[in-house]
Amino acid sequence: MMSNYVTIRGFVGTEIKCAVAGSGLPIAKFRLGSSDRYFDKKTNAWVDGDTNWYSVSMFRQLATNAGVSLQKGDRIIVTGKLRVRTWITDEGKSGTTVEIDADSAGHDLVFGTASFRRSSADRN
Amino acid sequence: MMSNYVTIRGFVGTEIKCAVAGSGLPIAKFRLGSSDRYFDKKTNAWVDGDTNWYSVSMFRQLATNAGVSLQKGDRIIVTGKLRVRTWITDEGKSGTTVEIDADSAGHDLVFGTASFRRSSADRN
Amino acid sequence: MMSNYVTIRGFVGTEIKCAVAGSGLPIAKFRLGSSDRYFDKKTNAWVDGDTNWYSVSMFRQLATNAGVSLQKGDRIIVTGKLRVRTWITDEGKSGTTVEIDADSAGHDLVFGTASFRRSSADRN
Amino acid sequence: MMSNYVTIRGFVGTEIKCAVAGSGLPIAKFRLGSSDRYFDKKTNAWVDGDTNWYSVSMFRQLATNAGVSLQKGDRIIVTGKLRVRTWITDEGKSGTTVEIDADSAGHDLVFGTASFRRSSADRN
Numbered sequence: 500m501m502s503n504y505v506t507i508r509g510f511v512g513t514e515i516k517c518a519v520a521g522s523g524l525p526i527a528k529f530r531l532g533s534s535d536r537y538f539d540k541k542t543n544a545w546v547d548g549d550t551n552w553y554s555v556s557m558f559r560q561l562a563t564n565a566g567v568s569l570q571k572g573d574r575i576i577v578t579g580k581l582r583v584r585t586w587i588t589d590e591g592k593s594g595t596t597v598e599i600d601a602d603s604a605g606h607d608l609v610f611g612t613a614s615f616r617r618s619s620a621d622r623n
Numbered sequence: 624m625m626s627n628y629v630t631i632r633g634f635v636g637t638e639i640k641c642a643v644a645g646s647g648l649p650i651a652k653f654r655l656g657s658s659d660r661y662f663d664k665k666t667n668a669w670v671d672g673d674t675n676w677y678s679v680s681m682f683r684q685l686a687t688n689a690g691v692s693l694q695k696g697d698r699i700i701v702t703g704k705l706r707v708r709t710w711i712t713d714e715g716k717s718g719t720t721v722e723i724d725a726d727s728a729g730h731d732l733v734f735g736t737a738s739f740r741r742s743s744a745d746r747n
Numbered sequence: 748m749m750s751n752y753v754t755i756r757g758f759v760g761t762e763i764k765c766a767v768a769g770s771g772l773p774i775a776k777f778r779l780g781s782s783d784r785y786f787d788k789k790t791n792a793w794v795d796g797d798t799n800w801y802s803v804s805m806f807r808q809l810a811t812n813a814g815v816s817l818q819k820g821d822r823i824i825v826t827g828k829l830r831v832r833t834w835i836t837d838e839g840k841s842g843t844t845v846e847i848d849a850d851s852a853g854h855d856l857v858f859g860t861a862s863f864r865r866s867s868a869d870r871n
Numbered sequence: 872m873m874s875n876y877v878t879i880r881g882f883v884g885t886e887i888k889c890a891v892a893g894s895g896l897p898i899a900k901f902r903l904g905s906s907d908r909y910f911d912k913k914t915n916a917w918v919d920g921d922t923n924w925y926s927v928s929m930f931r932q933l934a935t936n937a938g939v940s941l942q943k944g945d946r947i948i949v950t951g952k953l954r955v956r957t958w959i960t961d962e963g964k965s966g967t968t969v970e971i972d973a974d975s976a977g978h979d980l981v982f983g984t985a986s987f988r989r990s991s992a993d994r995n
Binding site (some may be wrong): 502504505506507508534535545549551552553560580581582583584585593594595596597 | 750751753754755756757781787797799800801822828829830831832833841842843844845
Binding site (some may be wrong): 626627628629631632633657659670675676677704705706707708709714717718719720721 | 874875876877878879880905907917921924925952953954955956957965966967968969970
């Protein structure tokens with residue numbers, strides 16, 4: 500079922516924060532910005548639209564590999580499940596966060612070249 | 624309009640064929656295999672499904688960068704537009720090809736690490 | 748380019764608000780809820796996840812047709828462009844809204860039957 | 872995992888063939904055509920592209936509801952899993968079929984209005 504899945508082309512907007520959960524699960528988190536371009540029929544040209552910001556979470560082998568591969572500013576593709584969460588603090592502040600629980604990610608080869616080193620473990 | 628767009632996680636199944644069209648347009652082509660895994664409720668385990676095969680076409684900067692970055696066997700993500708084409712030869716043979724006109728591609732960081740070198744030209 | 752596009756299966760969570768912009772453009776807006784189901788390997792069963800809430804905007808013929816076709820509670824499919832917007836009021840309150848600028852929508856035939864009446868105008 | 876998933880906006884190109892498998896499973900099958908429109912920068916206008924043809928398969932409640940709701944020529948949205956299959960007959964003929972194993976489908980409200988009648992059974 501593909502409902503709530505997205506593929507985003509964007510840029511790494513922050514440093515990658517890596518951690519290991521108490522259970523031993525590797526986790527990586529960062530902010531992803533994505534500014535879509537669209538064709539403006541009035542000006543007859545492609546222009547940048549507003550930037551969508553997402554909080555990306557990665558787990559297991561993807562988190563470990565992303566931690567050593569991705570840097571702030573890198574152009575990447577991310578595919579995963581969208582989670583829109585509304586929260587309220589004890590002080591009564593509320594807000595909404597837009598998260599992507601990433602299935603996979605990679606450098607966007609439209610913007611550069613990459614050399615790949617396969618992990619010894621084949622499967623995640 | 625996202626109709627007919629796909630994101631595929633798979634593996635490079637052939638060598639990358641690079642060429643330059645008469646107009647100077649760089650082109651890269653290869654076959655992409657994608658074997659989806661699914662949860663088998665009978666055996667209570669994840670198993671590999673059949674392999675979908677796609678003919679991927681890349682153009683411009685993506686073709687140039689893919690030509691030096693991708694190798695047969697690499698695990699990648701590809702996103703682009705699906706084209707299902709039926710053809711008939713002069714001899715009366717007919718067939719169907721399933722093509723992806725790629726917008727972007729990158730190494731799948733679930734399966735390894737990558738070091739990225741950004742092109743001097745920022746935009747495609 | 749499919750970046751930031753989503754297809755959501757969910758339910759109409761509010762009444763449909765229809766309006767006509769000063770320019771004569773028909774607009775329809777409503778809230779869409781989507782509760783994804785996932786397979787819980789611990790309990791060996793499919794369970795409902797949390798609900799994602801989206802603000803859906805429709806325009807032109809889609810807005811007009813949705814206004815007479817969709818009702819609160821209907822199960823639907825929506826496909827369109829995701830817009831994550833951060834706003835600040837003059838009073839200093841800030842927040843995030845998650846919008847879908849819909850390309851298309853329809854009743855989800857997994858949950859019922861539908862009779863369709865085509866508009867005289869063929870194209871949007 | 873959204874790999875190999877597609878959302879297609881198109882039209883029902885054949886009658887809907889309904890059947891019940893020996894196991895009692897309802898099945899519906901039809902051909903789906905999808906002609907994407909694109910902006911031609913040379914002529915500065917939107918034009919129709921070639922038509923992609925898909926073989927759609929539906930099962931269970933979706934098959935039953937589609938059988939009484941969809942008619943040849945209807946504009947619909949379909950979302951599901953793509954299967955690219957290569958086959959060889961005993962006589963040595965080979966070919967490729969492009970199937971969508973549909974998760975969901977509905978009438979495309981860009982092209983008309985629909986009245987929905989919910990099934991008594993809520994879940995598929």
